[in-house]
Amino acid sequence: xxxxxxxxxxxxxxxxxxxxxxxxxxxxxxxxxxxxxxxxxxxxxxxxxxxxxxxxxxxxxxxxxxxxxxxxxxxxxxxxxxxxxxxxxxxxxxxxxxxxxxxxxxxxxxxxxxxxx
Amino acid sequence: xxxxxxxxxxxxxxxxxxxxxxxxxxxxxxxxxxxxxxxxxxxxxxxxxxxxxxxxxxxxxxxxxxxxxxxxxxxxxxxxxxxxxxxxxxxxxxxxxxxxxxxxxxxxxxxxxx
Numbered sequence: 001x002x003x004x005x006x007x008x009x010x011x012x013x014x015x016x017x018x019x020x021x022x023x024x025x026x027x028x029x030x031x032x033x034x035x036x037x038x039x040x041x042x043x044x045x046x047x048x049x050x051x052x053x054x055x056x057x058x059x060x061x062x063x064x065x066x067x068x069x070x071x072x073x074x075x076x077x078x079x080x081x082x083x084x085x086x087x088x089x090x091x092x093x094x095x096x097x098x099x100x101x102x103x104x105x106x107x108x109x110x111x112x113x114x115x116x117x
Numbered sequence: 118x119x120x121x122x123x124x125x126x127x128x129x130x131x132x133x134x135x136x137x138x139x140x141x142x143x144x145x146x147x148x149x150x151x152x153x154x155x156x157x158x159x160x161x162x163x164x165x166x167x168x169x170x171x172x173x174x175x176x177x178x179x180x181x182x183x184x185x186x187x188x189x190x191x192x193x194x195x196x197x198x199x200x201x202x203x204x205x206x207x208x209x210x211x212x213x214x215x216x217x218x219x220x221x222x223x224x225x226x227x228x229x230x231x
Contacts (some may be wrong), residue, residue, distance in 0.1 A: 061165040097217060104217050108160035
């Protein structure tokens, strides 16, 4: 099946620093990538949708200046948490889809655990 | 707006027993429904999906789910649990014109005991 990787798998950083998380589709071209956030014992919450070569579309309540998303190629999307604070600590999961529109299966990465001290 | 409710954050069954994980949805438009499984330290894997074809959907690893519009439900079942089924299960909803967005339930942790 299609494989999506994330790097790093976990990261610890100091408050005020920025952290970049990479999401790669290893064996297919991802027209669309999604970024989710998951708090302990809670569901995945969609943060933003990105299409290759265009600006990401953020969900309501998600600060686009804080969570910078770049989908520069058909196999790579990055999420940068800028000026991270302890409340940004969470599990971040990306998914990638080979097509646009409905019914295109999303393939999920293993997630990145971010801890901000 | 679309939403999903999973009843029971933890379900425990004996090996060989029936697995039943509950999912109810709320949608103002015909929904597409999914079940995903997440093993520790791994990404979500699609178990099965309903996209308005047959209401009884068969997935991988012996799981199946039935779409019941009258009950707004999409419960996941497996006749006989195996130890390897222990994982977190998520129900999710999408919809036509939704741009492939998924709205997830809060998940159900399945424990399988000897």
